[in-house]
Amino acid sequence: MSFTVAVVGATGAVGREMVRILEQRNFPVKRLVPLASPRSAGKTLTFRGEEVAIQAVSAEAFQGVDVALFSAGASPSKEWAPVAAKAGAIVIDNSSAWRMDPDCPLVVPEVNAHHLKSIPKGIVANPNCSTIQMLVALKPLHDAATLEHIVVSTYQAASGKGHEAVTELVAQAKAIAEGRTPEHEVFPGILAFNTLCDWKAGADDYSEEEWKMVYETRKMLGDDSIGVSPTAVRVPVVNGHSEAIWCRFKRPMSAKEAKELLANAPGVVLHGEAYAPGKHPQPLTVTGQDAVHVGRVRDDLAVPGAINLWVVGDNLRKGAALNAVQIAEVLFAKK
Numbered sequence: 001m002s003f004t005v006a007v008v009g010a011t012g013a014v015g016r017e018m019v020r021i022l023e024q025r026n027f028p029v030k031r032l033v034p035l036a037s038p039r040s041a042g043k044t045l046t047f048r049g050e051e052v053a054i055q056a057v058s059a060e061a062f063q064g065v066d067v068a069l070f071s072a073g074a075s076p077s078k079e080w081a082p083v084a085a086k087a088g089a090i091v092i093d094n095s096s097a098w099r100m101d102p103d104c105p106l107v108v109p110e111v112n113a114h115h116l117k118s119i120p121k122g123i124v125a126n127p128n129c130s131t132i133q134m135l136v137a138l139k140p141l142h143d144a145a146t147l148e149h150i151v152v153s154t155y156q157a158a159s160g161k162g163h164e165a166v167t168e169l170v171a172q173a174k175a176i177a178e179g180r181t182p183e184h185e186v187f188p189g190i191l192a193f194n195t196l197c198d199w200k201a202g203a204d205d206y207s208e209e210e211w212k213m214v215y216e217t218r219k220m221l222g223d224d225s226i227g228v229s230p231t232a233v234r235v236p237v238v239n240g241h242s243e244a245i246w247c248r249f250k251r252p253m254s255a256k257e258a259k260e261l262l263a264n265a266p267g268v269v270l271h272g273e274a275y276a277p278g279k280h281p282q283p284l285t286v287t288g289q290d291a292v293h294v295g296r297v298r299d300d301l302a303v304p305g306a307i308n309l310w311v312v313g314d315n316l317r318k319g320a321a322l323n324a325v326q327i328a329e330v331l332f333a334k335k
C-alpha cells in the first residue's frame with residue numbers, strides 16, 4: 001500500500017530534511033505534495049530523482065492527502081492543520097501549536113508510541129527537539145527506576161532556529177574573521193564565537209523553550225510530579241544539539257547500571273568508554289545520523305544514586321523530521 005504525503009514547509013530546514021528522509025527510508029509515497037508559503041509557489045524540489053512543483057498551501061492542496069507532515073511554524077499549523085485533518089489527512093506537526101492540546105498525542109515512538117492509539121483531532125504533535133533527544137536517552141532509565149528530578153542544560157545549534165539562522169551564523173563568523181562588524185537580524189545578538197539565550201520569554205524568568213522541556217516531559221511520561229530544571233542556551237554550532245543532564249530516580253541508579261540499560265536502548269548509541277579528551281558524542285560527528293548519542297555517563301560526585309550524562313542528537317533529524325516520519329511509519333507504513 002502507498003500513500004499521498006504532503007510536506008508543509010517543504011522549503012525550510014526541517015521540511016527539506018523530511019523530504020530527504022521519506023526518500024532515504026523508502027516510505028511508501030504514492031504522491032508527494034510539497035507545500036510552502038506563496039513566496040515559494042512555482043519553485044521545485046527533487047524527490048526520487050524527479051522534479052516536483054512546490055505549491056502555496058491551500059485547502060484544495062490537501063484533497064486526497066493521507067498524511068501531512070507540517071513544519072511551517074505555529075501560526076500556519078494553527079490555521080492549516082485542522083483544514084488538512086478535515087480533508088481526511090493525519091497531521092504530524094513539528095510546531096508548538098498542538099503539543100499541549102489534550103486531544104493531540106505528543107509522541108516519540110521509542111518513548112510513548114502507545115499514545116498513537118487515540119488521535120481525536122487527527123493531529124499528532126512532534127515534541128520540541130531538545131525534549132525528544134533527552135527523553136530517548138532517559139526513557140530506558142525511567143522504566144527501570146522512575147525519574148524524580150532532571151537538571152538539564154542545552155547547547156543548541158543555529159539550525160534549530162531555521163535555515164535563515166544558519167545563514168546568519170555563518171555570515172557573522174565570516175565578518176568577524178575578516179575584521180568586519182557582524183550583523184544580526186534573526187538572532188537577538190551575535191552568536192558567532194558567543195552564546196545566546198535567544199528564545200521568547202516565558203513565565204518566572206524562564207524562556208518558552210525551557211518551559212517546553214518541563215511540560216512536554218511530563219505529558220509524554222504521564223507524570224506531572226517529575227521535576228525538570230532546564231537552562232536552554234544557543235551555541236555557535238551549525239547543527240546538532242548537545243545536553244548536559246543530571247538526573248535522580250525514585251531509587252538509586254549507578255552509572256554502571258545506566259550504561260547497561262542504554263547499551264540496548266532503542267534509538268540510542270552509547271559511548272561507554274572511560275573519559276578521554278575529544279572522545280565523546282559531538283554535534284559534528286552525529287549530524288546526519290538517526291540515533292541519539294549518549295556518553296560521559298557518570299555517578300554524581302555529590303548526590304549518591306544520581307547520574308550525569310552527555311546527550312547529543314541531530315536536531316533536524318531525530319529532533320524533528322525523522323521523528324515525524326517515524327510516527328508516520330508507525331501509523332501507515334507498518335500497517
Ligand SMILES: NC(=O)c1ccc[n+]([C@@H]2O[C@H](COP(=O)([O-])OP(=O)(O)OC[C@H]3O[C@@H](n4cnc5c(N)ncnc54)[C@H](OP(=O)(O)O)[C@@H]3O)[C@@H](O)[C@H]2O)c1
Pocket residue numbers: 008009010011012013014015035036037038039040041057071072073074076094095096127128129159160161162163164315316319320
Ligand atoms: N529546526 C529545528 O531543529 C526544529 C526542530 C523541531 C521543530 N521545529 C519546528 O519546525 C518548524 C519549521 O522550522 P524550520 O527550522 O524548518 O524553519 P524554516 O527553515 O524557517 O522554514 C519554514 C518553512 O515554513 C514555510 N512557511 C512559513 N510561513 C508559512 C505560511 N504562512 N504558510 C505556509 N508555509 C509557510 C516556509 O516557506 P517559504 O520558504 O515559502 O517561506 C518554509 O518552508 C517550526 O515550527 C519549528 O519550531 C524545528
